[in-house]
Amino acid sequence: xxSTSTESIEFQNAHVLDGSGRKAFMAHVLVADGKVQRIADxxxxxxxxxxxxxxxxxxxxxxxxAHSELRLIHTPSAEEKVTQGIxxxxxxxxxxxxSPVPKELKEEWATxxxxxxxxxxxxxxxxxxxEYFDELASAETAVxxxxxxxxxxxxxxxxxxxxxxxxxxxxxTVQEELRNAIHEGAFGMSKGMIYPPSSYGRDPELxxxxxxxxxxxxxxxxxxxxxxxxxxxxxxRYLDICxxxxxxxxxxxxxxxxxxxxxxxxxxxELFDAAEATGHRVSFDQYPYTAGxxxxxxxxxxxxxxxxxxxILERLKEKDSIKKITEDIEKPGExxxxxxxxxxxxxxxxxxTASGNHQGETVADIANTRNIGPVKAMCKLxxxxxxxxxxxxxxMSEEDIxxxxxxxxxxxxxxxxxxxxxxxxxxxxxxxxxxxxxREHEVLSLRKMVYKAAGRPADILGLQDRGYIKEGYVADLVxxxxxxxxxxxxxxxxxxxxxxxxxVLVGGEITVKDGKITExxxxxxxxxxxxxxxxxxxxxxxxxxxxxxxx
Numbered sequence: 001x002x003s004t005s006t007e008s009i010e011f012q013n014a015h016v017l018d019g020s021g022r023k024a025f026m027a028h029v030l031v032a033d034g035k036v037q038r039i040a041d042x043x044x045x046x047x048x049x050x051x052x053x054x055x056x057x058x059x060x061x062x063x064x065x066a067h068s069e070l071r072l073i074h075t076p077s078a079e080e081k082v083t084q085g086i087x088x089x090x091x092x093x094x095x096x097x098x099s100p101v102p103k104e105l106k107e108e109w110a111t112x113x114x115x116x117x118x119x120x121x122x123x124x125x126x127x128x129x130x131e132y133f134d135e136l137a138s139a140e141t142a143v144x145x146x147x148x149x150x151x152x153x154x155x156x157x158x159x160x161x162x163x164x165x166x167x168x169x170x171x172x173t174v175q176e177e178l179r180n181a182i183h184e185g186a187f188g189m190s191k192g193m194i195y196p197p198s199s200y201g202r203d204p205e206l207x208x209x210x211x212x213x214x215x216x217x218x219x220x221x222x223x224x225x226x227x228x229x230x231x232x233x234x235x236x237r238y239l240d241i242c243x244x245x246x247x248x249x250x251x252x253x254x255x256x257x258x259x260x261x262x263x264x265x266x267x268x269x270e271l272f273d274a275a276e277a278t279g280h281r282v283s284f285d286q287y288p289y290t291a292g293x294x295x296x297x298x299x300x301x302x303x304x305x306x307x308x309x310x311x312i313l314e315r316l317k318e319k320d321s322i323k324k325i326t327e328d329i330e331k332p333g334e335x336x337x338x339x340x341x342x343x344x345x346x347x348x349x350x351x352x353t354a355s356g357n358h359q360g361e362t363v364a365d366i367a368n369t370r371n372i373g374p375v376k377a378m379c380k381l382x383x384x385x386x387x388x389x390x391x392x393x394x395x396m397s398e399e400d401i402x403x404x405x406x407x408x409x410x411x412x413x414x415x416x417x418x419x420x421x422x423x424x425x426x427x428x429x430x431x432x433x434x435x436x437x438x439r440e441h442e443v444l445s446l447r448k449m450v451y452k453a454a455g456r457p458a459d460i461l462g463l464q465d466r467g468y469i470k471e472g473y474v475a476d477l478v479x480x481x482x483x484x485x486x487x488x489x490x491x492x493x494x495x496x497x498x499x500x501x502x503x504v505l506v507g508g509e510i511t512v513k514d515g516k517i518t519e520x521x522x523x524x525x526x527x528x529x530x531x532x533x534x535x536x537x538x539x540x541x542x543x544x545x546x547x548x549x550x551x
Contacts, residue, residue: 060087
């Protein structure tokens, strides 16, 4: 739960990037009672006067796709995020998360999302979104947290983990559960079309849920069906669902995977152009790396992932199943074949296992050591580790990454999955964007970067007093020198924090000082209808409306 500091703070001689995308301007910014109180040409004085000597002062960054649901409970300091300048994380991603959950499936859900979201030592003390928020608030986190209602969790309240077409009655029930989740504080609904049970959703079901989101002027967030060979078709299908229902479409971790697909980013952006030309809102988030990261089970064909964890493990022990998995991976098909997209098993890096074994090795390394085929090595590893394995898969091109980074409709995310030797995006994303793509490669300007990192995501979420530096707005702020920002995290040694963030404030409290975290944990659990001040998400576009000048 955030608190209000009694100490006033004034950042003097700051180059202010207010989050709108306009040029930086010199000003003195006074913070008191958790808010930005004054922005002026002359200093007013404060209890704590900090002379930035021309360093940049920006709104705190918003991580639009995070997997810290459980990490924030057991590690609430969030040092790997605040040292990137992140002040808000958005949880509940990919259609599978920690709430809501049916009581009888709580243990199975804890097992299923362990590789993505981690685990707690004790049983989850919640079932509903509201109860999860209460638990998160009691952890007193260093960052703010927002949440999406996960489609798979909503679906499991009706049919568990069954791959079944929902009846009209079932759809009505899931629609009502979505309404409940939004009333309890969810900002939208995420879906993950490669992750059971979200992947079991049929288009009529998804369109019915999108219609509920339209009631709130809210939005659907999607890990689409295919990010490789059928990426264009998958995004087109998703946009069509949202357009028919009338809700805003947001694409998760936008990418184009597989070398033979590189360059299709142009076609994807053309789809966005066409949707916007007909009056539909479109947005996306991305991370700036050529490797993705997810559960190793994502390499399995869809049939091999069906059922509960016990079903999957039994299947992976059978010779005939391993043979069929091998055949399916090697031949063309419409499912998202990430192993094929990687091109070689040397491009599948194991980042975390339950035992700690094989972290930092590729599947090819493990297969060679054991003198068996790579698919058999993968299946054996999954059985040995009780499915608790994550990977990094090198499938993307710099050209596509840069094209998406330059597009103003986008936002940024870490998509950070922790444990073992995680993908460095969890620790270095925002530092990498500033260092590599703003300072070194000049793919996007600093002012555009700050807009995409703060103002744009605040508008998408409907945060009416965050994302910008403006009098009366919450003082989530970051001060940095562009010349010194450095991403230190690597695939070999990921737990190296980002350098260069001089100060980070969350709700007016100094969370990072001189690049080091303090003891202040002043984050808030952000609840949608509270932030919206009503039942509907406010249609914010503060850059376009002139509420915040973009000139």
